[in-house]
Amino acid sequence: MSEPPAVVVDGLVMRYGDKVAVDGLSLTVEAHTITAVLGPNGAGKTTTLETCEGYRKPQQGSVRVLGLDPVRERRALLPRIGVMLQSGGAWGGVRAVEMLRHVSRLHAHPVDVDLLVDRLGLGDCGRTAYRRLSGGQQQRLGLAMAIVGRPELVFVDEPTAGLDPAVRRTVWELLEELRTDGVTVVLTTHYMDEAERLADRVHILDKGTLVASGSPLELTRGGSVATIRLVVTEPFPPGSPDSLAVSLGPGTEVTQLDAVSLLVTGPADASTLAKVSRWCEDNGVLPESLTLGQRNLEDVFLELTASAAPAVETELTP
Amino acid sequence: MSTFTPAPGAAPVVRQVLTQASMETRLMLRNGEQLLLAVVIPVIVLIGGVRGAERVDLSYGVAEFAPGVLALAVMSTSFTALAIATGFERRYGVIKRLGTSPLSRTGLLCGKVLALLAVEVLQVVVIGAVALALGWEPSVSVVGGLLTVVLGTSAFASLGLFVAGALRAEATLAAANLVYLLLMAGGAVVLPASAYGSFGDVVTWLPSGALGEAMRSALGSADIAWRDLLVLAGWTAVGATLTARTFTWE
Numbered sequence: 001m002s003e004p005p006a007v008v009v010d011g012l013v014m015r016y017g018d019k020v021a022v023d024g025l026s027l028t029v030e031a032h033t034i035t036a037v038l039g040p041n042g043a044g045k046t047t048t049l050e051t052c053e054g055y056r057k058p059q060q061g062s063v064r065v066l067g068l069d070p071v072r073e074r075r076a077l078l079p080r081i082g083v084m085l086q087s088g089g090a091w092g093g094v095r096a097v098e099m100l101r102h103v104s105r106l107h108a109h110p111v112d113v114d115l116l117v118d119r120l121g122l123g124d125c126g127r128t129a130y131r132r133l134s135g136g137q138q139q140r141l142g143l144a145m146a147i148v149g150r151p152e153l154v155f156v157d158e159p160t161a162g163l164d165p166a167v168r169r170t171v172w173e174l175l176e177e178l179r180t181d182g183v184t185v186v187l188t189t190h191y192m193d194e195a196e197r198l199a200d201r202v203h204i205l206d207k208g209t210l211v212a213s214g215s216p217l218e219l220t221r222g223g224s225v226a227t228i229r230l231v232v233t234e235p236f237p238p239g240s241p242d243s244l245a246v247s248l249g250p251g252t253e254v255t256q257l258d259a260v261s262l263l264v265t266g267p268a269d270a271s272t273l274a275k276v277s278r279w280c281e282d283n284g285v286l287p288e289s290l291t292l293g294q295r296n297l298e299d300v301f302l303e304l305t306a307s308a309a310p311a312v313e314t315e316l317t318p
Numbered sequence: 319m320s321t322f323t324p325a326p327g328a329a330p331v332v333r334q335v336l337t338q339a340s341m342e343t344r345l346m347l348r349n350g351e352q353l354l355l356a357v358v359i360p361v362i363v364l365i366g367g368v369r370g371a372e373r374v375d376l377s378y379g380v381a382e383f384a385p386g387v388l389a390l391a392v393m394s395t396s397f398t399a400l401a402i403a404t405g406f407e408r409r410y411g412v413i414k415r416l417g418t419s420p421l422s423r424t425g426l427l428c429g430k431v432l433a434l435l436a437v438e439v440l441q442v443v444v445i446g447a448v449a450l451a452l453g454w455e456p457s458v459s460v461v462g463g464l465l466t467v468v469l470g471t472s473a474f475a476s477l478g479l480f481v482a483g484a485l486r487a488e489a490t491l492a493a494a495n496l497v498y499l500l501l502m503a504g505g506a507v508v509l510p511a512s513a514y515g516s517f518g519d520v521v522t523w524l525p526s527g528a529l530g531e532a533m534r535s536a537l538g539s540a541d542i543a544w545r546d547l548l549v550l551a552g553w554t555a556v557g558a559t560l561t562a563r564t565f566t567w568e
Contacts, residue, residue: 053418075422080326083418088411093345105337106419108327115321145415152324181322 003031004067006153006184007052011061014047021047023208034175034185036195039205040305045188049155053083066153079107082151084142086158092131096122099130100144107149116144119174136163143171153184160194172198192298206305219300227299228264228276229291235259247279248272255303263303265295328420338421338429343436352399356437357444360391363508364445368452378509381538384449386508389533391441393507393526396434396471398498401478405490408482434471462536469550470529476557483565501526510534522546525553
């Protein structure tokens, strides 16, 4: 069964004044998947999402959501998508369930409000005014408002930011159930474990462009690759990543994460570990910790987006 | 069908508008400050005005104050209350949120106008009852009264939305209250334009003066004040144009 993609972003450019927020971004979201859009702050995630939601008009390039132009065909698109904003979105004086019921009445075939309230554990605060809800309760209400209209596609912006672990799990299960029931989910998140657990596909953004995409398994190369995280007591001397890479030989990669930590990616064997130790000895570097692990999504993310961090460090220590 | 199987669709437009209107009406009536502005202050002005005028032997009585205070009530709801509410809706992302719901911009506007009219009905009932108790004997043009309320509401609402769309929420709060106080004192709402001497000719060109004069004609002498209604229509056009050009959802 091959369905057209739910979202196609093609060569999108968005600027705020002189600042380029999105720089020629192209990506697709396949229907009936959970797709995570990751990236450091300022990578252009929210701008991209808001362009898909029709809030902003593409300055260059094009965006198609469910085959429609989100700006020109907004009225046709809106009932078919659900949007969870990062914050806010309700009157201060409105009661939680009252707000959800209000949004549900704008739709033709809404999900039963009581069921949703129950599923997201909003029953206890149902009569509480929105401004008196906790951050986590506001988040869950925001998610409920996004899905109450039975959309085909939902955009959720950091759905579990600030939630306690038990509630996070509830939200994850709900998002997985949405996928099972045929809803396409696009989520942005700062939590790599969230993306790794939920996402069928991950797009990593940095400085407004796509730097990697694939399934979590593809991105981490199926866990067959090991990582060694080396943290030292004093900043590395200049050229350390290259010098270490030479000592290790082919098949390994060295990425500087910050002034005092390096990430080595390569075959998981004792010889690599020994070579790293020897390099430390030869270069008079004192390791504070040497951690061996499987390469996870967080490592991939840091490798791809860490380039800015050492540059800042060198500015600070001329 | 499973719980979340997609079944997208917008509710019928009429249901959407009524839902929005009933929500906004409830929120307005639930808010203490709004209620103060909508009912309590006008009633105090009415009673204070009538009793005070008797004491200092002013030439005005309940015949002038009752329509004047009704005009003030329309102004407070459609301008001050609407501007403040909308300002905070922008601040808290309500307009942005509703922007991705099936409710269209026109639907949102219709909902707001219906909510204003609902609150105004309540104001007319309460203020009218107090005025009658104070011995008011109105001579009513129903068409004139309805036109006055509708055009007064549209003029002030369009100006209120302009203020809410152009300023930050706190600035809107301050500006909307300040303009309300200035117009109450010097805008020929409560007192007839003739009370302002030579300045009276100027104030009838203000939306407040036109609203006050039209209301006094409609409820005092059963007349339709076409000239004042036309002024209100003009202000509606000005406010609507400014709002359409400047309003943003954030």
